[in-house]
Amino acid sequence: MIGKKISRREDIEELVKDSLKKSIKEILEKNNSYLDVMERVKIKRPYVVMFFGVNGVGKTTTIAKFAYMLKKRGLKVIVAAADTFRAAAQEQLAIHCEKLEIPLVRGKYGGDPASVAFDAIQSAKSRGFDVVLIDTAGRMHTDKDLTEELKRIVRISKPDLKLLVLDSLAGNDALEQAKYFERVVDYDGVILTKIDADTKGGIAISLAYELKKPVLYIGIGQTYDDLIPFTPEWIMERLFS
Template structure:
């Protein structure tokens, strides 16, 4: 997972360490190595702006310090990365299931999550994973098949709902999605269901008509959280999707899917850095259990595997083939 990003940072540490082992590093040499680092980071799907910021952070961490051995360089790069992520990457700061339970108890109203994203990002599976998480923690979620556009979408959700043993609201294809959501909220209130998971039609972020329909769904649903589902394998397009969805509809947080298959790693770092919005969950496999809450420490520890101690470094390289 995130092999390219880890290897890029490991290569940078190695390049600097080789030079400082024999003499003091010149400023122009550092600039050249930082430019190469930015290029390699972009190749690892890190957004250019994020790569530039990381390079500047590393430069500041290295400036004025005498580096005599590899551990010195490694420590400086670690310090820069940790400080940047800690300062600029946001965490949600609370647990969604707990928030749903609290709202239901205090106000007698369901907690509404609306899931959106382009086709093929894993939105349906993500809804099922969140439903599974809620059920395991004692809440019965209501799944709402708000995608009345794509043939087969409602049947896919129904299959998941049946496997999980949770209720689902469906409608005829071609019907108004906002009306489906309205009816679902009324259904949940009548039956004291505390969590509503709303699916929406997958749409490209440039599809104006479907974006307008999504805005209508949001007005009716008044969601507690608007979650954009993003495929970590889509590289820099993930950042573009995040920025445009946030501008057009508003995004409260992200679910990053297929992280287990992401051999580069730049999407996770870039989405978190460039949007100012939290990644809420990360999909790390295909079963219902393969959903983990995002944390800065998870991201930091994963990335820093590339510049760990010598033993870890070698083991990592061997395991990645």
């Protein structure tokens, strides 16, 4: 707004607010790529989607929501429990899959997660599944072994879509995580979780502005219905209401 002439009759506060709104909307719209798995599956089947992110951000819960969303739309989904690292990770996913009546390919604790992903993809091919969802262990950037493991899962399962799961409560640290995962494996889009927990989800702006990465879905609660597509309008409403 520097250098802009403003007449006496105009309300400066309103003008600043409108200008800010316009800028933020532009940033979000430029990097908002709507993704419809239904359309992608028509081109590539099975369509392989891999989820990763640091510990506890909501990967496993998001996979259950994602599977539910796809199943509701008539797609045949299979899940790969490629978190063979954290205790009870396999059982956690098994409970979700049982409730949702979705098949799960499990691995052994301490086993090779890449082979769990691979087996699920093979199974999807032979049994005619539309989508494979791969859950992975949470990992910090300080963990070299887990980073190498993640690269290996990507190399072997060749996912069609790589999704980074970020906790919207993590603030600036989420941006650091986004930079780290971009460097080691890169990804196509982000799922922002826990938006229901008193956060406006402003991280979506930083992601779009600094990394040009779109937020594709947002988690807004703990039930299977609580995953919705992200739209710039949605966050604008939250930021400015």
